[in-house]
Amino acid sequence: MPKLSVRHALLATLASISLLTTGCSAAATATAPAAADVPSTSAPTPETGPSRQLAVAGAPEGRPTAAARSGKDGQARKSPLKVASYDRSKRRAVISTEGIGTSPQKPAEKAPAVGDIIASGPAPGAPDGLLAKVTDVAGKTSRGTEVATEPATLGALLGDDTARGTVPVDPAAVDVEPLVEGVKVSWAKKGNVHVGPQGAKVPLGSLRIDVGASVPLPVTEGAPVAGAASVAGHVQLSPEVEFSYDGSSVLSPDSAFLGLSGRWTSGWELKGKLTAGNKPVRIPFAKLHADPVIQVGPVPVVVNLDLTVYVQVAADGSVSVEVAQDLEGGFRVGGGYTKAEGWKPVSTSDMTGTPVRAKVTAAGKVKAALGAEASIGLYGAVGVTADLAPYLRGEAAASATPGSVVGSWKLYGGVDLSGWLQLQLSVFGTPVFQHRIPLGTLNREWPLASGEAALA
Incomplete structure (x- = not known):
């Protein structure tokens, strides 16, 4: 033989x-x-050929x-x-x-x-x-x-073949399931093809989800967060699938990579009064799914993508807040394999934000995120899960003086990125691992605004 x-x-x-x-x-x-x-x-070897x-x-x-x-x-x-x-x-x-x-x-x-x-x-x-x-x-x-x-x-x-490349996900192939009223979907692609009320404004290859009506926060008795507060805005994504494989060694690949990357922009507003709790309340407002097929030489590789876009709010004390923010930047999550080190997680983000307006009254803390849970796998086996959560965080402190209560407040923008590598990444033909491997939480935060005022 x-x-x-x-x-x-x-x-x-x-x-x-x-x-x-x-x-x-x-x-x-x-x-x-x-x-x-x-x-x-x-490189060719006598054992394997080119x-x-x-x-x-x-x-x-x-x-x-x-x-x-x-x-x-x-x-x-x-x-x-x-x-x-x-x-x-x-x-x-x-x-x-x-x-x-x-x-x-x-x-x-x-x-x-x-x-x-x-x-x-x-x-x-x-x-x-x-x-x-x-x-x-x-x-x-x-x-x-x-x-x-x-x-x-x-x-x-x-x-023993090798392959490496990045393939954009066709926004027209993404199925969107609205979970609340008022969700609108827009996308644009080459050939002057677009859909949705914002289609003409969406860059080529991007998918945009607008929450046309405000997403109300829970007001039921005993809820971790309650009050007359709401969030409205949009998220725009241009996802790409990253794939690489190097099988030039005998028995198992030298290296492999599966990941999701792309650009993220969002504009949103949090307004109202939040009370007590400090347990985060998460409200999903749209689910997205796509099964893009990338061609690796003669081999069709089916990539399974799932994203759930959500609003999450936590408050401590009784805080009135009115904040609007635009966010933009890139992200990259995935798993990389080398024979020497096994599977390692990858998670990066370079998002930055600018507030349109900002105001906090009363003592306490509030944190609100407009984020996305994502999973990426091959042939139905989930390999990587990630939670990308750009957020706003505000805090207000009060000091009493005779006849008045004066307070100071600060607002911060940030992004949390966390997730897991899953056992099913063994579909590459690499050795399996026994437990899920955490991506490790990535957190970046930057100051937005601050001030002093009489607090209610």
């Missing part, structure tokens, strides 16, 4: 073991190098499919095979060759065989895409060949 076939057999074996193993201790929480900073080690440098780009229309044949060199290639259906509970798929033409120059596509690894974009029964290894061929059906499968890994499919 040629050495290259032995190597790929070992890769496939290790991939199967890694998905069933729960060992390996959790890695530390230090920041990993950026995907672009991971050194490439894809590695392919694969392009990373948006996938073409339709349901792209790739397959790695068990009986050849194991390299992934584009395939006309399609996943006609998939039963997740039984892990059985029907693979169709319907509509595939033949000619002397293009022989008929062979039916799937035991040992083949198939990667597919979203398909019936597999809305998150499918990455699976054929373990048994049950036979022909009216729709194609029925096969039994088990989970596979990108490491087993990509082998």
Whole structure:
């Protein structure tokens, strides 16, 4: 057997073991190098031969499919095979060759065989895409060949190839579910295509969510935060998926990265009176979901994105506040792997804010955030979760003098970023880890305004 076939057999074996193993201790929480900073080690060696440098780009229309044949060199290639259906509970798929033409120059596509690894974009029964290894061929059906499968890994499919790139998420492909009344959605893309009341003002590639009506805070008895307070505003995002893989070493990848980055802008206003508690109250106002497919050479990689945009408020004492703020900046969250250090979290943000107006009366503290919970995974397996929360924080202190109460107040802008790496990042073909790895809380804060006044 040629050495290259032995190597790929070992890769496939290790991939199967890694998905069933729960060992390996959790890695530390230090920041990993950026995907672009991971050194490439894809030089040809006598053992493996030359590695392919694969392009990373948006996938073409339709349901792209790739397959790695068990009986050849194991390299992934584009395939006309399609996943006609998939039963997740039984892990059985029907693979169709319907509509595939033949000619002397293009022989008929062979039916799937035991040992083949198939990667597919979203398909019936597999809305998150499918990455699976054929373990048994049950036979022909009216729709194609029925096969039994088990989970596979990108490491087993990509082998010793390398890839690195960033792909924007098409805002038109994002599904938005409003959770409160008054939510409006806008986006714009190339070709002068836009949607929503703010469509003409939204930059290309951006998605904007407006809360047209105020989001009321709880006023029920015993609520952690109560009062006649409300939040209104908008959030605008231009998310991008970062992906890299370096499989030039034997048995497991040298490095890998999966992350979400992009630009964030928001403009919002908090107004009213908040009382007691100091327990944060979170009010989600929209859920977003997308399954962008990125093409890594011949392989369609299905990325699953979920975001929940929310308002969160906490107060201590009885505080009247009237604050409006514009925020803008970039963010980047994800997980990076190197063979020497295992998986490490990545979390950065460079947001800054400017207040439109600011006023606090009465003694106490208040903190209000307009943020987003995000998760990013591959083929339905969540790999990274993150909570990005730009906020405003105010505090007021009172001092009594005969006949009056005089107080001072201060306002701060800031951003909190936290989250986790998940076990499912082993889909790359890397060793698994036993526990979730925290991103580590990132906090940046800056002063906005201050003053003195008679307090109510």
